[in-house]
Amino acid sequence: MSEIEPSVLLFAGPFAVRGSCSYSLRLAEHLSAYGLRSTLACPDAGRVEPERRRELQIREFSHLQLPLWGCVVVRMMLQQLKLDPPDLIHIQSRNVAHHGMWLARELKRPFVLTMHDYLQPWERLAIDRRWCRRIIAVSESVKRDLMRRTGLPDDLITVIHSGVDTNERKNELSVLGTDRVPVVGAAGPLEEVKGFPFFLSAAARVLAQGRDVEFVIAGAGPEESKLRRLALDLKIDSRVTFVPNLLEFGEAIAAMDIFCLPSLQQGIGTIMLEAMALGRPVIATRVGGVDRVIRNDETGFLVPPSNSTEMADRIMELLDSPDKARSIGRAGRLEVEREFSVNQMVSRTAELYREILDRKEPVVETESAIIQHAR
Incomplete structure (x- = not known):
């Protein structure tokens, strides 16, 4: 590792008022305290307060979530990222996993995927085991369900609970x-x-x-x-x-x-x-x-x-x-x-990033593992 701080791309979907979006914002706000540079990229951050959006320097790639335009936009995004590629990509939810894993393959960078909840019976999830280094599950329950339904190995899935700010107290x-x-x-x-x-x-x-x-x-x-x-x-x-x-x-x-x-x-x-x-x-x-x-x-x-x-x-x-x-x-x-403090969540996540980057795990020969669920 060089003396330059490792960089992480936090790749998220459109922001809405929900827990998984707060998760991304909290990582973006606190990772610098752990010696990591982070960039938060998403299709739409319009729901984030303007001042907070400026402070975090969120990069918006409009129409990324659209079926046809998304393929064009993600290629434009790739060209920009090639100028300063991240050391690690953290895909913030399975809703953006397809584009996130494509970027990881093209940039030849390891990625982490966070699972906030359970796969639905009709879902088909493909995990690219060539570049996937870890899946974060927000609870033991999510991990157990994911292992039971996909056959993913225990050591690929790490439980890191979501965290919230605990400094503000109301009477x-x-x-x-x-x-x-x-x-x-x-x-x-x-x-x-x-x-x-x-x-x-x-x-x-x-x-x-x-x-x-x-x-x-x-x-x-x-x-x-x-x-x-x-x-x-x-x-x-x-x-x-x-x-x-x-x-x-x-x-x-x-x-x-x-x-x-x-x-x-x-x-x-x-x-x-x-x-x-x-x-x-x-x-x-x-x-x-x-x-x-x-x-x-x-x-x-x-x-x-x-x-x-x-x-x-x-x-x-x-x-x-x-x-x-x-x-x-x-x-x-x-x-x-x-x-469940935000500091515990970010500390454990940053520790996981460094473990992945320091170990320089060998590329898995299997190009991809398709985990399919029956309708």
């Missing part, structure tokens, strides 16, 4: 304060797998008990119109506020007293970690890697997926016991500080 006494109406919220991309209909059904059950509560859904996505119609059908639309125009979730979460994660499938739950870092008591479904974070009735509540009745019961339990809600919020925050 925990504001949780369920007596001077205002309680706010119960959920946040994330509005997609079917995130289970928001069950959150709305739980809200309807709480309101049916005569509770004076406001509910919030923060986020945008393809299910938004359906969720708005459901709120109307449940006759709770006057007590449910949708907040779709966000750059990040922090302010929305800080306005909540109780945070709910109703997901049907979840790798680790980065947005949930953000809520815990702010001292908000969490009610989450027992799916994926969530129980690695939540210890039931200690650092949060765990409920079965699709069970709006139990979620409603846990919401009312916290509403009736503000001291318990604050105690769970404190315990959750301490858990995140110990196990």
Whole structure:
């Protein structure tokens, strides 16, 4: 290795308000503290605050995600990268894996791929074993599922939990304060797998008990119109506020007293970690890697997926016991500080980069391994 700091290309998809995008931004912000130069490249960073975009010097390659134009754009990107090629490419999600692996082959550079969640039954994933040095899974659950369904070897997959900022603290006494109406919220991309209909059904059950509560859904996505119609059908639309125009979730979460994660499938739950870092008591479904974070009735509540009745019961339990809600919020925050800080995530990731670059692993002779899943 030369004295010049190793460089890493963080290759990401279009930015949206979701945990996997926060992951990329946090790596870009903190890697320099570990002696690594990083460049963050993506098709569209319009959802990132302009000042933050300038500070990180994000390189946008418009239309990269389009089927036809993408092939042209990625070749233009290659020509630019050849002028100062990275030492390592970190593909930020499987949604951009095809282009990322092509760049690795053309530049003859090793790559790392992060898996934030689970492969769907119909997905076909091809891993180029010639240049792949490691796959990062955000939880043991994601790793186990990936190994079971693909046959990838254990030593190719490293678990590095997603991390969140733990420096900012909101006044925990504001949780369920007596001077205002309680706010119960959920946040994330509005997609079917995130289970928001069950959150709305739980809200309807709480309101049916005569509770004076406001509910919030923060986020945008393809299910938004359906969720708005459901709120109307449940006759709770006057007590449910949708907040779709966000750059990040922090302010929305800080306005909540109780945070709910109703997901049907979840790798680790980065947005949930953000809520815990702010001292908000969490009610989450027992799916994926969530129980690695939540210890039931200690650092949060765990409920079965699709069970709006139990979620409603846990919401009312916290509403009736503000001291318990604050105690769970404190315990959750301490858990995140110990196990899921952004510094731990970046430190372990930087250590992995250096291990790969220092070892100069030999090129695997097999050009590619195609991992195919039956429909």
